[in-house]
Amino acid sequence: MNNESLSFILIDSLLLHNFVLSVFLGMCSFIGISGKRATAVRLSLAVTFVITMSSILCYFTNRLLVQSGTEYLRIILYIVIIAAMVQLTEMFIKKTNPSLFRQLGIFLPLITTNCAVLAVPLFQTSRGYSLLQSVVFAVGASGGYTLAMYLMSEARERLELSDLPDLSRGAVATLTIAGILSLAFMGFSGMGGE
């Protein structure tokens, strides 16, 4: 059991240990899709839904696994749950909002291999969070992901018009901005107290 308070878990996963900028999770989508603000934010919302739902399902699955003594199946079952949740989200968006579905394209099924999604259930298991703590952690972590995506897409939309040296276009510029954002987020460390 873990007795961290809910507000501490929320602030910790949102700012102190931001999933993208200080734990380095979900980098592929962070670098790949953060070019346009609208797409980035919508994809982050889809990721938020998948993370929260799979966090709850994985919590119960883990209890079953511990009871039956088959913890070695954990990674396999977690990824199956995530794949199922992604499929569900995909079907839901396709039905309710076909234009958004076309806009997100290949990146929607790729949420399955977004490591931020798999990391939430893995972390909550290794830290021994309760159900409520897990949900708060999932919301905080995906909120942190959305925040990082939003900041990054804003910065990149502005960079489009600026005159960068030829060598530093593309991935190099993105990584440098990410580094600067990450420096800024280090300013939060120490918040919440030890």
Added chain:
Amino acid sequence: MSQHKDGEAQHGVAYNPNNGLEAFLSGLWEQNPVFVQVLGMCPTLAITNTVRNCIAMGLATMFVLVCSNTLVSMIRKLVPKQVRIATYILVIATAVTVVDYLVKAISVPIYQALGPFIPLIVANCIVLGRAEAFAARNPVGAAALDGAGVGIGFTFGLSCIGAIREVLGAGTLLGFSVFGPNFQPWVLFQLPPGGFFTLAIWLASMTAWKRRRQNRLVLAAQASEVRV
């Protein structure tokens, strides 16, 4: 493979060499997963603060790549097209479970240093990319060689980043002191921003080097034309 010869790097997961040996060699350098394809960024940035971690992570990923490529290649004719990605992910997850327990058995300190990034190999796009682009269309031997090549290339890429971060950030290399006791470590390179900056510097210098090589080739071609 003709595109590679003129120094143009092909970006993307879907390169598909003709045989095992070619696959092995192109995974090492021409299509290096870290520097050319820029895939598998999470472990590339997260665990590269010491060279020891980089080598351990690289070898673990290589093990998963060889296992999953071999298995996927074995079952490639049995799997219906619609469920192939799900099947590949299950195969990869099984290999990752094996490597998770292996690393824990071999060295507990390394297991603790790598933390959640060993189970997260499941979500590494390099592994799924190679299963889909190469192993699903090629015989077992070639697929295994391809996995080994990409794995070694990944280990090499990680170690390049890790070496810079460890030397500047801690003044050591593989745990041995480089600059002597009076060195004031540049701690930034051990922290998360250092990872971003180091990778950015490496990518920029790779692009610069490639462009120079290409320019020189063009100049040489022009010179020979003039002579004729």
